[in-house]
Amino acid sequence: MRTPFKLHIVDWSNRRTYQDHLERYFRIRYEIYVIGRNWQDIDRPVPLEIDAFDTRDAIYLLGIAGSGNIVAGSRLVPTTKPHLLSDVFPMLARGAPPRDAHLYEWTRFFIVPSLRMTGGSSQAAGIVLCGLLEACLRLGIGKLSVVCEDFWPARLEQLGWSVTRLGEVLDHPHGRIVALLIDVDGGALQSTRAAYGLGNTSALTGAGA
Template identity: 30%
Template sequence: MIIVIDALNRHLFSDVLAEMHALRARVFAGRLGWEVDVKNGMEIDQFDALNPAHVVCLDDDGDVVGCMRLLQTTGPHMLADVFYNILDGEPPLRSARIWEATRFCVDTEKLKGTTKNNSISYVTSEVMIGAFEYAQQAGVLDAIAVIDPVMDRVMKRSRNAPYDYLGSAKQMGKVKAMAALMDCSDERIDGIRDFAGITQNVFASNEDALALFNSGVHAHTHQTAGIALESAYDFDPQPTEMRKPTLDDLRLYCEDQIASAHTAADKAAAHALKLELSGLLTTTPAARRCDA
């Protein structure tokens, strides 16, 4: 069962989010040994404070057993601001129709040895289907993700192979990291569904997801964590690792807006924005004071 938690319904799911962040801490800090921030047993970073969409999988017991984070690329995101070395000096992709998928994980300890709807491969596929279908409904065309070779093989095996890669693979700690591109197409979604044997709608309503979660034995264990979750999101609004945008970044953003314009008026407005930004950024502060 998949529930997507975003800025619109986050107030309903603070306890679910707390369990999701606890799963991320167990996987990323515990099992994988990544250097991530863990607060009160929850792995949370500055990008969680930017109102991303969290794709969360609940198993038959109501436990959080899988998750993924989706974030627009028009603002700060991990490939642009943390893993930018992968890009070999090329500017990051920025478009309202390209989202970044990060923090994917499943609870392999609980799912180990289980079958059918609670197996690792089933939950992995269900999270992927939920992410791609949700993004597709939002008008997203492509997703980018920083993955390692193990995840790359998993995706290829599950009929979810990247169609391209950005930059080149770089050593990041104990593993190599690469930036993968996936299209949010019917063909990709159908392939994952066929691989996992998933034919039904994977999404749950808010009411059904809450009822299932609250029926589980874990329901009371994360209530205090859920209450404290908002303060854990209290990050500097700009990631400390973030590069300042360059003229090239802004030029590419404007050109993307021009290319995606549907009408002559939209295209003219995008051209005007490009000219205005170029003028502002190439004018010295002293000159701007004189103009004022």
């Protein structure tokens, strides 16, 4: 099946190749999180949403359409380094966020508004979720941690993902949030592909991977 975009794996080693895409990616993050969701605590003098965890250790999954436009994205941060759960929300993991060389934190998952679907999860979201799992399997990442809204555990479990809640739900100005630990495996990838009707088509491009 032909999909509207592919995910590119971008890290410190190939960032120069994607320099323009990364700048647009940070601009879209600003539009979504600062303007769209009104996260004023991460506002900056320039319209780029870059936080303390956008370091040389971060891995970006950029959804790039055939036109070259950024239409989706996600970020992976090693838990052996500072990350959102350890440095900002340790209380969501009862003060003991898990750390491991094969455990990465998943953050900044977005789809541009034009590819979203009212009242449900769009195919674009499925492409990013499948691409995330594919990238983790390719990179040897066995588990993910994530700080997310409290509706996500049930949604991921419906897709066949193995999810463990690390603590209680927290009422936060940005919504009710919870920390999760997610197992990465081929079974979750296959069930997610099936749920979104993606067949066996890879969500990743060979470039930058």
